[in-house]
Amino acid sequence: MPNSLWRKWLCPLLCSLRDGLALLLPSFLVRRLYGPADFAFLVHPRDLHDVERRYPFFRKLSPQVREWVLRYHWPVVLDKISVRDALGRRTTGYLISISLTADQMLPERIVAKKKILRALKLAEKLGCKIVGLGALTASVTKAGTWLVGRTKLALTTGNAYTVAVACGDIEQLIAQLALVDPLIAVVGCYGNIGEALTKILGRRHRLMLIGRASEMLFAFLDRMKGYLDKETMISTDLDALHEADIVITVTNSPSLKLTAEMLKPGAIVYDLAQPPNADHPSFWQSDRVQHLNGGYIQVPGLEMRFDLGLPKGVVFACLAETILQALERDFRHHVGCVDLLHVALTQRWAWRAGFRPALGLPEKERVIPNACERFAHVRGNDTRMA
Numbered sequence: 001m002p003n004s005l006w007r008k009w010l011c012p013l014l015c016s017l018r019d020g021l022a023l024l025l026p027s028f029l030v031r032r033l034y035g036p037a038d039f040a041f042l043v044h045p046r047d048l049h050d051v052e053r054r055y056p057f058f059r060k061l062s063p064q065v066r067e068w069v070l071r072y073h074w075p076v077v078l079d080k081i082s083v084r085d086a087l088g089r090r091t092t093g094y095l096i097s098i099s100l101t102a103d104q105m106l107p108e109r110i111v112a113k114k115k116i117l118r119a120l121k122l123a124e125k126l127g128c129k130i131v132g133l134g135a136l137t138a139s140v141t142k143a144g145t146w147l148v149g150r151t152k153l154a155l156t157t158g159n160a161y162t163v164a165v166a167c168g169d170i171e172q173l174i175a176q177l178a179l180v181d182p183l184i185a186v187v188g189c190y191g192n193i194g195e196a197l198t199k200i201l202g203r204r205h206r207l208m209l210i211g212r213a214s215e216m217l218f219a220f221l222d223r224m225k226g227y228l229d230k231e232t233m234i235s236t237d238l239d240a241l242h243e244a245d246i247v248i249t250v251t252n253s254p255s256l257k258l259t260a261e262m263l264k265p266g267a268i269v270y271d272l273a274q275p276p277n278a279d280h281p282s283f284w285q286s287d288r289v290q291h292l293n294g295g296y297i298q299v300p301g302l303e304m305r306f307d308l309g310l311p312k313g314v315v316f317a318c319l320a321e322t323i324l325q326a327l328e329r330d331f332r333h334h335v336g337c338v339d340l341l342h343v344a345l346t347q348r349w350a351w352r353a354g355f356r357p358a359l360g361l362p363e364k365e366r367v368i369p370n371a372c373e374r375f376a377h378v379r380g381n382d383t384r385m386a
């Protein structure tokens, strides 16, 4: 049998059948079949292209059959992940995917929740103790709170470490680019991550808070009063981004796509959203603005074959936090509003485990000084920047 036929067609199909069967088999048999694991991390395809990469035959199906398959397919195990950290501690887990694309997740919340519960069932059968809610699986379950009491597993959004890393990256950028009193925009400010970023960054920097609904924005501003020590603006209009020096995108909208032209010349966009909000081709062709992917973590001793579309050894911060919890044997829930004490704790865990933000990696460090030179001409005489 030709190798490509096995790799592209039969293997994914048989694995998917095996995972469907695992949901029906008793736990002890499933654990025997798959091997031991501490954690699982839930994901979903960003779009149909992601589904086709895993199942090449999917593109041959008619639109009606595709729709039917995505709606009724059970959760599948994409890969086994193992990590040996800087202290020599080991943990293993599974990457589990539900079959809804990002575009389907928010409008089809009820279907999405049912699929997430089935994925948790699979994780339970696999013997996992904790599950990380990746991409939009946290958004549709009210930051995981809707799932508490519906599963025996500990749950984490992974948003605490994501916030820690984003704040660290932003401070590093400000220092390296010697920005003076920068205006930082948070797009998606009253979401789970946006709120925690506002609380931490609002103490030290001028903020522009961007949200969709003005009444939500006013209520949010009221709630944040004790955290905002500097001038703060609010807006529902993305045109306001023209004034910001740094733009953090952290929405749950797969359709929101910023372009380089929407930003101030010389601005930096730090894109935390998954699917991304700032992956428009204009960012790659433009010399006007600097684009950075947020929440990337280099994990030591990482073994994972599945391609998340990230550099080798790098994972998203929410997956990194799930791995850290497994390494620390912390099998408690970390869902709902992000606890700022837990943000600091995850940072300490990460440091001793040897996990490092990928923005600080040697190859990425070169990007930042280059950006200083590359964007000096577009910043011109702006006195707020050195």
Ligand SMILES: NC(=O)c1ccc[n+]([C@@H]2O[C@H](COP(=O)([O-])OP(=O)(O)OC[C@H]3O[C@@H](n4cnc5c(N)ncnc54)[C@H](OP(=O)(O)O)[C@@H]3O)[C@@H](O)[C@H]2O)c1
Pocket (backbone or CB within 6 Å): 134, 135, 136, 138, 139, 140, 143, 157, 158, 159, 162, 187, 188, 189, 190, 191, 192, 193, 194, 210, 211, 212, 213, 216, 250, 251, 252, 253, 256, 272, 273, 274, 275, 294, 295, 296, 316, 317, 318, 319
């Ligand atoms: N890179 C990483 O490591 C990492 C880790 C964790 C999460 N994430 C990603 O981070 C993002 C946010 O996660 P979350 O848990 O904070 O989600 P969330 O709690 O659901 O918040 C998302 C916020 O985005 C807002 N929003 C949606 N469309 C918008 C628009 N067009 N303009 C302005 N705001 C808009 C929503 O406002 P409404 O309520 O008004 O709709 C909501 O407040 C997601 O994309 C997630 O996948 C990334």
